[in-house]
Amino acid sequence: xxHVVIIGNGISGxxxxxxxxxxxxxxxxxxxxxxxxxxxxxxxxxVYMGHMKFEHTQPYEKWFWKKNRIDLKKGYVKxxxxxxxxxxxxxxxxxxxxxxxxxxxxKPNKFGWPGQDLDGVMxxxxxxxxxxxxxxAPNNKVCKRGVIVGGGLIGIELAEMLSSRxxxxxxxxxxxxxxxxxxxxxxxxMINRHIKNHHIDLRLGANLQEIKADENxxxxxxIIAETxxxxxxxxxxxxxxxxxxxxxxxxSVIETGRGVKVNRYLETNIEDVYAIGDxxxxxxxxDQRRPIEAVWYTGRMMGETVAQTxxxxxxQYKPGYWFNSAKFFDIEYQTYGWVFSKPRENETxxxxxxxxxxxxxxxxxxxxxNQFLGxxxxxxxxxxxxFDTWLxxxxxxxxxxxxxxEANFDPEFFKRFEKDILxxxxxxxxxx
Amino acid sequence: xxxxxxxxxxxxxxxxxxxPFQKIGTVIGLGGLAIIVFSLFTxxxxxxxxxxxxxxxxxxxxxxxxxxxxxxxLEGIKNHGVWFKSVSSRGxxxxxxxxxxxxxxxxxxxxxxxxxxxxxxNTGIIALFDPLSKFxxxxxxxxxxxxxxxYTIAILAFGIKFxxxxxxxxxxxxxxxxxxxxxxxxxxxxxxxxxRLNSDDFSLPYNDLKNMWPLxxxxxxxxxxxxxxxxxxxxxxxxxxxxxxVFVISPFLTYKYGKRWYCSWVCGCGGLAETAGDAFRQLSDxxxxxxxxxxxxxxxxxxxxxxxxxxxxxxxxxxxSKGYWLTKDVFLIGVAVFLGLLFAIIWFFKRDELKKDARxxxxxxxxxxxxxxxxxxxxxxxxxxxxxxxxSDLRSFYxxxxxxxxSGVIGTGFYPIFGSRVWCRMGCPMAGILGLQQRLFSKFRIxxxxxxxxxxxxxxxxxxxxxxxxxxxxxxxxxxxxxCVGCGICSAVCPRxxxxxxxxxxxxxxxxxxxxxxxxxxxxxxxxxN
Numbered sequence: 001x002x003h004v005v006i007i008g009n010g011i012s013g014x015x016x017x018x019x020x021x022x023x024x025x026x027x028x029x030x031x032x033x034x035x036x037x038x039x040x041x042x043x044x045x046x047v048y049m050g051h052m053k054f055e056h057t058q059p060y061e062k063w064f065w066k067k068n069r070i071d072l073k074k075g076y077v078k079x080x081x082x083x084x085x086x087x088x089x090x091x092x093x094x095x096x097x098x099x100x101x102x103x104x105x106x107k108p109n110k111f112g113w114p115g116q117d118l119d120g121v122m123x124x125x126x127x128x129x130x131x132x133x134x135x136x137a138p139n140n141k142v143c144k145r146g147v148i149v150g151g152g153l154i155g156i157e158l159a160e161m162l163s164s165r166x167x168x169x170x171x172x173x174x175x176x177x178x179x180x181x182x183x184x185x186x187x188x189x190m191i192n193r194h195i196k197n198h199h200i201d202l203r204l205g206a207n208l209q210e211i212k213a214d215e216n217x218x219x220x221x222x223i224i225a226e227t228x229x230x231x232x233x234x235x236x237x238x239x240x241x242x243x244x245x246x247x248x249x250x251x252s253v254i255e256t257g258r259g260v261k262v263n264r265y266l267e268t269n270i271e272d273v274y275a276i277g278d279x280x281x282x283x284x285x286x287d288q289r290r291p292i293e294a295v296w297y298t299g300r301m302m303g304e305t306v307a308q309t310x311x312x313x314x315x316q317y318k319p320g321y322w323f324n325s326a327k328f329f330d331i332e333y334q335t336y337g338w339v340f341s342k343p344r345e346n347e348t349x350x351x352x353x354x355x356x357x358x359x360x361x362x363x364x365x366x367x368x369x370n371q372f373l374g375x376x377x378x379x380x381x382x383x384x385x386x387f388d389t390w391l392x393x394x395x396x397x398x399x400x401x402x403x404x405x406e407a408n409f410d411p412e413f414f415k416r417f418e419k420d421i422l423x424x425x426x427x428x429x430x431x432x
Numbered sequence: 433x434x435x436x437x438x439x440x441x442x443x444x445x446x447x448x449x450x451x452p453f454q455k456i457g458t459v460i461g462l463g464g465l466a467i468i469v470f471s472l473f474t475x476x477x478x479x480x481x482x483x484x485x486x487x488x489x490x491x492x493x494x495x496x497x498x499x500x501x502x503x504x505x506l507e508g509i510k511n512h513g514v515w516f517k518s519v520s521s522r523g524x525x526x527x528x529x530x531x532x533x534x535x536x537x538x539x540x541x542x543x544x545x546x547x548x549x550x551x552x553x554n555t556g557i558i559a560l561f562d563p564l565s566k567f568x569x570x571x572x573x574x575x576x577x578x579x580x581x582x583y584t585i586a587i588l589a590f591g592i593k594f595x596x597x598x599x600x601x602x603x604x605x606x607x608x609x610x611x612x613x614x615x616x617x618x619x620x621x622x623x624x625x626x627x628r629l630n631s632d633d634f635s636l637p638y639n640d641l642k643n644m645w646p647l648x649x650x651x652x653x654x655x656x657x658x659x660x661x662x663x664x665x666x667x668x669x670x671x672x673x674x675x676x677x678v679f680v681i682s683p684f685l686t687y688k689y690g691k692r693w694y695c696s697w698v699c700g701c702g703g704l705a706e707t708a709g710d711a712f713r714q715l716s717d718x719x720x721x722x723x724x725x726x727x728x729x730x731x732x733x734x735x736x737x738x739x740x741x742x743x744x745x746x747x748x749x750x751x752x753s754k755g756y757w758l759t760k761d762v763f764l765i766g767v768a769v770f771l772g773l774l775f776a777i778i779w780f781f782k783r784d785e786l787k788k789d790a791r792x793x794x795x796x797x798x799x800x801x802x803x804x805x806x807x808x809x810x811x812x813x814x815x816x817x818x819x820x821x822x823x824s825d826l827r828s829f830y831x832x833x834x835x836x837x838x839s840g841v842i843g844t845g846f847y848p849i850f851g852s853r854v855w856c857r858m859g860c861p862m863a864g865i866l867g868l869q870q871r872l873f874s875k876f877r878i879x880x881x882x883x884x885x886x887x888x889x890x891x892x893x894x895x896x897x898x899x900x901x902x903x904x905x906x907x908x909x910x911x912x913x914x915x916c917v918g919c920g921i922c923s924a925v926c927p928r929x930x931x932x933x934x935x936x937x938x939x940x941x942x943x944x945x946x947x948x949x950x951x952x953x954x955x956x957x958x959x960x961x962n
């Protein structure tokens with residue numbers, strides 16, 4: 001029986017395993033050095049905040065794996081020999097495969113800051129990071145202040161986590177405004193204010209110079225590059241993005257760039273070796289996507305796709321319209337289609353913001369053809385399916401604004417804003 | 433009511449400690465309780481004053497605690513530290529609260545004398561409540577009046593706390609205002625005031641209009657029917673309303689809105705679970721095993737309740753047909769035909785939707801019920817015997833096991849251990865019927881928003897009914913489950929805006945296909961083919 005081995009038990013690897021099992025009777029083994037069972041990485045924050053226990057982040061009960069004949073192996077793969085099709089583990093044992101899927105995800109970026117490996121400095125990605133945070137920041141007596149470096153999605157989550165335990169947070173954001181490389185100005189500014197309303201010491205346009213240690217090799221303070229200011233702290237979170245976690249194959253013959261290089265079929269340069277999820281790098285970017293997409297949803301799609309290919313149905317990875325979501329403290333964010341932080345040559349943005357400063361939308365459309373290109377929505381839930389349909393049908397922006405109420409996904413009885421939005425759009429009061 | 437938090441986390445202090453408002457609130461609330469307990473040992477002179485002080489302290493304490501918890505926080509989800517506080521994570525204080533509540537229920541149901549209930553002249557706690565009872569109904573208090581008062585106060589005070597907690601969520605607010613209203617008006621004030629109408633030649637049973645059969649298992653007891661009939665017009669109106677509720681109003685509303693119209697908007701049990709029980713909703717068991725147990729237990733209780741009610745009604749119809757146009761035989765045949773028809777209709781329209789075990793269960797239950805009815809029909813015993821038991825024994829056994837032990841002692845006493853809806857989920861025959869309707873004939877569903885689920889598990893964790901919501905959401909499937917009471921919390925706690933409670937067309941309501949969007953269409957076809 002063909003043996004499919006998957007390195008990595010995150011959403012990509014587990015989705016691949018589930019779909020291979022649906023389609024075939026192959027022997028499946030998932031290898032992970034991180035945890036015994038699949039868990040939702042995006043939910044780690046809720047464990048620290050006390051909303052859930054760690055076991056709640058595991059989407060499948062233990063019997064699931066046995067019932068579906070998916071073997072789980074805990075171990076750290078230190079070497080891949082593609083000639084003999086064998087994995088060598090740091091623990092000393094080895095495992096033979098017929099087909100190999102690399103789904104090892106990401107690791108937090110470190111940019112060579114002095115002190116970046118001190119005790120009390122951590123990313124917020126792996127389960128081990130969570131355990132570290134529990135050690136160094138269990139409460140606001142042990143941890144008098146946390147400093148977070150890097151204003152992205154993980155950074156703001158870490159800020160929320162620390163502040164949930166009453167730990168003061170200084171948040172260093174390199175950009176002039178939070179996540180401004182992705183979010184248009186109006187949205188980004190609204191989130192800045194929301195962050196401050198949560199009593200976070202938000203420092204915009206601030207870079208980390210170095211992290212200083214106390215006599216025990218533990219974090220003592222950070223120095224800000226621009227001002228030279230020293231901020232005393234007990235924990236430093238490095239959240240300046242992630243990069244593929246592929247050090248263990250750098251010595252193999254598998255081609256790598258920043259990630260594992262794959263074609264549209266998610267195949268590497270070596271036969272029977274595939275890569276999916278955060279660690280895969282497309283030779284050429286698809287549509288307007290990036291070559292490496294470190295997003296939950298794309299990992300899941302790649303897992304579904306590679307399962308088809310491995311089970312004899314050779315198909316390309318063809319993600320549909322872009323979508324994503326996040327939550328910034330209390331404000332939910334969803335995006336469908338493309339809304340870039342600055343409108344590109346042929347594009348224009350329509351921006352509407354509610355006066356309570358927790359809800360806004362930005363609609364991007366083609367200023368020549370009026371075609372609707374995408375929407376960012378904050379504090380108002382919207383339907384994925386409707387926007388998928390509208391994007392497929394290439395609706396113009398007027399149609400979308402007229403029919404916006406069909407896309408509303410807020411709970412029943414919530415106040416609705418479509419009329420306000422439409423009249424603002426008509427009057428063109430606020431445009432960016 | 434146990435509001436003291438103690439750190440049970442393995443790694444450090446809890447994220448929350450009691451702030452001054454919460455501390456003062458706890459002290460005042462416990463003070464109110466202390467006055468009530470103290471009345472067991474002393475005979476207060478001015479009972480009305482002390483009762484007022486106690487009830488105001490109880491309410492005020494809860495409200496102060498709520499203020500401390502939410503007033504200086506921004507609008508949003510307030511679940512920080514839920515699993516660190518011992519009271520809400522089955523820790524030490526959780527067990528203390530559970531044991532205390534259970535003890536209270538055991539005394540209430542079986543040893544009311546300890547509270548001071550007496551047919552001649554009340555003493556102790558019951559006597560403390562006499563002034564309020566006399567003010568409302570003109571009668572002295574009973575243990576049920578004491579319980580009803582405390583129950584209503586719990587729903588009102590914790591209801592306000594809940595509204596505060598969810599002040600960004602209109603669905604939660606309206607739903608809570610609704611249960612607060614139905615408890616205060618329908619379960620408490622109206623029946624008490626109606627008692628004032630009673631006189632020597634006119635009497636109505638204590639009648640909570642919204643408390644339907646079979647949740648209200650004594651709804652069609654002989655003595656109640658007699659009183660209704662004797663009370664002429666108004667009694668008949670109540671009786672007709674009770675029957676219409678079961679056979680017309682409730683099926684219609686459940687078709688339109690799902691069982692939530694009752695379970696989380698009207699019902700008193702649900703009302704307590706959603707307000708005072710809110711702190712414990714995360715304790716429900718989400719395992720597949722628990723789901724299997726749930727389906728067998730709740731449907732067994734439902735069958736038990738149908739058999740018991742049939743037995744009781746046929747017994748008093750059999751005495752002599754005075755006053756009833758229905759005879760025992762006609763009634764029994766009627767029940768058998770009705771159940772048979774109901775079963776045939778469900779089988780005809782929905783046979784493909786029912787899973788194998790549900791089909792076997794349904795057939796099994798139908799056979800048992802029909803067998804019991806026919807045994808009774810053909811047996812020529814004296815009317816006091818029903819099936820193999822005496823109907824009065826069957827009735828008492830039901831009242832003891834289901835009415836007292838299950839719904840009271842376990843259902844509410846074990847809030848801090850099994851979660852707030854263990855009775856609604858495992859035991860309530862009303863929820864059983866509404867659940868069947870909701871699963872088979874209703875427009876209600878929880879819609880999943882395309883592919884936006886990140887499998888985080890907040891929805892499943894905070895589902896008080898123990899539904900593994902995530903299992904559906906992460907596959908892009910709608911959630912259509914018999915047990916869902918439509919509390920809306922899964923949708924509220926979802927950090928990605930994935931879930932929405934909706935009433936929509938029946939077509940495509942139960943969509944077993946994976947509809948993850950974002951992937952190309954051909955792939956989705958392939959995924960769904962297998």
